[in-house]
Amino acid sequence: MLDAIKRFFQQFWSQFKPPRWFSWQTLIFLSLFSWGMSLLNSVLSDTEFVQDFLATMGWIFLTLGVGWALADVKFEFLGLTIYPGPWITGALTCTFLFEGVRDEFPALSFVSWPLISAAIAAVPKFLKRGPEFKVPDAKGRQELVILFLVSIILSCWFSFHFLLQDWLGDYPSILADRFDRSAFVINTARRLRVSDSRGVLILNLAETIVIEQLEGRSLAETELWLFNVESRVADIEAQILQRISSLEENVLWSLEGSVSGDAPRYTLDLRAVWQGPSSYLEGYFLQKSCFITQQPVQNRPAASPPTVSQVACEPISDLLPLDSIPTSQGS
Amino acid sequence: MFSVMPLRAIAFQCLFLLLAIAIEAAVLREALKLPYRKSVEYAASINLLSTAVGWLIFFSLEPLVPLNLKFQLINCIFFDQWSSSIAAWVILAGFATFFISFLVKLSGLDLLRLLLQDKAEKEPEQETQVEKSRRYQNTVRARKNAREGPSRANAVLIANALSYTAILLVLFIRIIVPADTRL
Numbered sequence: 001m002l003d004a005i006k007r008f009f010q011q012f013w014s015q016f017k018p019p020r021w022f023s024w025q026t027l028i029f030l031s032l033f034s035w036g037m038s039l040l041n042s043v044l045s046d047t048e049f050v051q052d053f054l055a056t057m058g059w060i061f062l063t064l065g066v067g068w069a070l071a072d073v074k075f076e077f078l079g080l081t082i083y084p085g086p087w088i089t090g091a092l093t094c095t096f097l098f099e100g101v102r103d104e105f106p107a108l109s110f111v112s113w114p115l116i117s118a119a120i121a122a123v124p125k126f127l128k129r130g131p132e133f134k135v136p137d138a139k140g141r142q143e144l145v146i147l148f149l150v151s152i153i154l155s156c157w158f159s160f161h162f163l164l165q166d167w168l169g170d171y172p173s174i175l176a177d178r179f180d181r182s183a184f185v186i187n188t189a190r191r192l193r194v195s196d197s198r199g200v201l202i203l204n205l206a207e208t209i210v211i212e213q214l215e216g217r218s219l220a221e222t223e224l225w226l227f228n229v230e231s232r233v234a235d236i237e238a239q240i241l242q243r244i245s246s247l248e249e250n251v252l253w254s255l256e257g258s259v260s261g262d263a264p265r266y267t268l269d270l271r272a273v274w275q276g277p278s279s280y281l282e283g284y285f286l287q288k289s290c291f292i293t294q295q296p297v298q299n300r301p302a303a304s305p306p307t308v309s310q311v312a313c314e315p316i317s318d319l320l321p322l323d324s325i326p327t328s329q330g331s
Numbered sequence: 332m333f334s335v336m337p338l339r340a341i342a343f344q345c346l347f348l349l350l351a352i353a354i355e356a357a358v359l360r361e362a363l364k365l366p367y368r369k370s371v372e373y374a375a376s377i378n379l380l381s382t383a384v385g386w387l388i389f390f391s392l393e394p395l396v397p398l399n400l401k402f403q404l405i406n407c408i409f410f411d412q413w414s415s416s417i418a419a420w421v422i423l424a425g426f427a428t429f430f431i432s433f434l435v436k437l438s439g440l441d442l443l444r445l446l447l448q449d450k451a452e453k454e455p456e457q458e459t460q461v462e463k464s465r466r467y468q469n470t471v472r473a474r475k476n477a478r479e480g481p482s483r484a485n486a487v488l489i490a491n492a493l494s495y496t497a498i499l500l501v502l503f504i505r506i507i508v509p510a511d512t513r514l
Contacts, residue, residue, distance in 0.1 A: 142447055152379075153379060156386035160337050160340065163393065164337060174405070175335070183505070184340040188333070189335075278406075278410060
């Protein structure tokens with residue numbers, strides 16, 4: 001058994017042994033060693049500084065080792081020779097540099113990736129054998145100019161992406177809409193979900209509030225409520241906007257209500273109207289219809305009314321263009 | 332986080348850059364008598380520069396736009412809805428873009444020449460100039476300016492105008508093509 005393990009390690013070593021001590025394999029081994037020690041340290045004692053220091057050394061060794069290993073790797077694509085090395089090294093460097101602020105500024109590591117990669121790719125052009133500093137020749141300088149400009153544009157694309165994500169964070173209801181016509185963005189999500197629109201949240205809250213306020217009331221009370229539907233709905237809207245998380249898009253939502261039907265059956269149409277950016281020219285709305293009926297009270301006490309209201313609501317409609325609001329009939 | 336991506340914008344930008352570089356390289360080659368390779372390198376450099384400057388201007392102006400204009404901007408980017416109130420801004424921005432990009436390209440070309448000048452090329456020129464009489468030198472310089480300065484600006488202006496025309500043509504084709512068959 002012991003022999004087998006020994007043989008395994010011998011084979012492993014002969015396979016992965018660095019050809020020279022000064023080589024990239026040595027660096028990779030050093031990084032693995034640092035990480036191992038860091039892990040060991042975290043198990044045995046709890047000195048955070050030593051642990052972090054060793055992990056950091058591990059990252060640095062890994063980055064240098066990978067950069068060295070990929071220095072000569074290249075492939076042809078459409079007549080261009082592409083060196084993937086600097087990009088991978090740059091990605092490792094950015095991950096390492098901006099690990100601490102990833103939650104705060106997720107864009108930072110992506111935006112700086114092309115710039116850092118270009119800088120890494122530029123280093124060999126400034127070195128000559130020795131190693132000594134040299135100014136690259138005219139051809140080299142032209143290549144550097146194009147390299148840096150391309151990397152600036154790449155990082156601008158990343159910033160643009162994150163700018164769009166910021167906008168979607170402020171105005172998440174945009175996601176419920178179609179981006180087919182856009183000349184800028186695509187939505188890789190397979191299907192649009194109406195539930196991405198916060199109108200759904202608003203209407204569901206409105207439903208519970210309406211049920212709370214109307215269910216079990218007498219016909220007279222219900223009719224009074226329905227008669228004042230505009231101010232009631234405005235109150236409900238204010239309540240809802242306080243309850244849902246306050247995003248910048250909240251000002252673009254409004255709740256409207258209209259009543260149709262005749263005693264004793266009424267229909268209350270609740271509409272969440274979106275007046276922000278959308279593929280519908282005038283904006284769109286979501287609608288939920290609630291049917292208010294009168295139910296006789298079982299074994300009622302003497303003072304209570306003969307019937308009470310019952311509210312039943314339909315599921316929420318799809319996005320409807322705003323110019324198709326039906327004219328409401330009087331309550 | 333990565334379900335909505337500006338891939339169409341990137342595709343259009345690549346297409347426009349390739350178009351502009353191809354057209355401007357041809358113009359610069361004709362006007363400035365450059366070899367093929369150099370003309371493409373120059374055209375690529377100045378176009379990439381003007382694109383990068385354009386992005387930086389966009390990112391520095393974006394936090395400053397009023398909320399109403401921001402909604403219009405979101406409308407344009409996500410839904411391609413151009414209201415009449417933003418049309419004036421777009422036309423204005425188009426003019427500004429054209430002239431700013433012309434200036435950026437012209438000064439970019441000067442910078443590039445300065446940057447790519449070899450010391451070995453420069454020195455003999457200076458030596459010979461020292462030998463020449465000042466008056467002769469002045470006339471040479473004046474003639475050189477007259478020959479090269481305006482012609483370079485002219486070349487960049489024509490190149491810029493042609494590449495913008497091509498880009499507008501592509502945008503126009505995009506408007507004609509029905510939405511459901513688009514990219």
